[in-house]
Amino acid sequence: xxxxxxxxVYVITGATRGLGNATAHELVADGAKVVISGRxxxxxxxxxxxxxxxxxxxxxxxxxxxxxxxxxxxxxxRFGRFDGVLISVGGPxxxxxADNTDEQxxxxxxxxxxxxxxxxxxxxxxxxxxxxxxxxxxxxxYEPIAGLTISNALRPGLAGFAKSLADELGPRGIRxxxxxxxxxxxxxxxxLDGLAPDPAANRAAIESRIPLRxxxxxxxxxxxxxxxxxxxxxxxxxxxxxxxxxARHGF
Numbered sequence: 001x002x003x004x005x006x007x008x009v010y011v012i013t014g015a016t017r018g019l020g021n022a023t024a025h026e027l028v029a030d031g032a033k034v035v036i037s038g039r040x041x042x043x044x045x046x047x048x049x050x051x052x053x054x055x056x057x058x059x060x061x062x063x064x065x066x067x068x069x070x071x072x073x074x075x076x077x078r079f080g081r082f083d084g085v086l087i088s089v090g091g092p093x094x095x096x097x098a099d100n101t102d103e104q105x106x107x108x109x110x111x112x113x114x115x116x117x118x119x120x121x122x123x124x125x126x127x128x129x130x131x132x133x134x135x136x137x138x139x140x141x142y143e144p145i146a147g148l149t150i151s152n153a154l155r156p157g158l159a160g161f162a163k164s165l166a167d168e169l170g171p172r173g174i175r176x177x178x179x180x181x182x183x184x185x186x187x188x189x190x191x192l193d194g195l196a197p198d199p200a201a202n203r204a205a206i207e208s209r210i211p212l213r214x215x216x217x218x219x220x221x222x223x224x225x226x227x228x229x230x231x232x233x234x235x236x237x238x239x240x241x242x243x244x245x246x247a248r249h250g251f
Contacts, residue, residue: 004231006031008083011071013062013119016043018186019136020088022222023229028054030226033079035071037062062089062115063107068122076126084132084229085123087116091138091188092150100150113154117161120176124165129173132229135162139182139244147192159240166238175237177228182244183207184216211246 010027014020016038024034028051036051037060038044048057056078060067075082092108093100116135123133139145141159144152159178166176183189183206193206207213221243227233228241242248 002232003030003227005226007033007081008231009033009035009075009079009081010083010229011035011037011075011085011119011123012088013037013060013067013071013086014088014090014136015086016040016047016057018088018188019181019184019218019221019225020086021047022218023086023088023225024051024055024222026219026222026226027229028052030230033075035075035078037067037071061111062087062119063110064115065118067115068119071119072122072126082123082126083130084127084134085119086134086136086225086229087119088136089116091148091192092154094147094192095149096147097149105150108150108154112151113158116158120161120165124169124174127169127174130231130234131173132175132177132233133162133165133169134176134225134229135159135178136225137162137178137180137240139180139242139248141178141180141240142242142248142250162240163238170237175234177233177236177238178240179221179225179228180240180242180244180248181221182216182242182247183210184218184221184243186218189215209247210244214245216243216245 012020015024015036034055037058039061044057048055093104138155140152140155
């Protein structure tokens with residue numbers, strides 16, 4: 001199936017590893033160009049080099065108010081167009097309502113919440129018909145995850161923002177979608193699930209609660225996100241798509 005990705009240009013934040021990086025690989029493999037960002041200069045350079053000529057890396061932090069416009073300007077100057085964005089950021093600090101500090105909340109609001117909103121607003125101002133804005137969120141949009149109080153508070157808020165934005169931008173032919181990873185095998189998920197010091201036993205216990213009985217791979221997430229960003233998904237907007245092996249049982 002030709003998703004119509006050839007020569008389209010996307011910005012992907014937080015794409016030096018994990019889910020954003022997997023999505024960048026899928027987009028480039030299907031002929032798209034990408035501008036990827038991250039906060040670590042060496043990781044950004046290495047990730048862009050690994051993606052090849054279809055990618056350029058920019059050191060940027062979503063918490064920086066100037067980051068969004070810089071990333072979009074790079075896409076237009078380097079590749080001559082801008083077709084969409086996937087907003088992915090590192091997860092906020094784990095903890096309970098009693099444990100998380102004011103500083104952890106402020107940091108997460110700046111990067112995960114307000115930073116994502118800024119990127120989406122900047123993209124909306126530049127995109128034309130056929131453009132797309134994607135958010136990497138979490139299963140916590142539907143159900144809180146134990147030990148991730150800050151994420152539980154912010155991700156549903158971003159989902160609500162995304163749905164509102166979809167209504168506003170729909171008449172202009174611009175789509176807005178969310179992707180909700182569950183247990184996808186990334187460094188952060190392994191850390192949060194406490195797979196050491198007995199990875200096999202802990203992993204088996206977690207997988208037994210997933211209908212497909214396994215963690216997802218970053219590549220599986222990346223293929224889903226790439227499809228949602230593509231013209232092949234041109235009638236999908238305002239939706240939240242779980243990539244969780246069936247772990248969510250509600251509609």
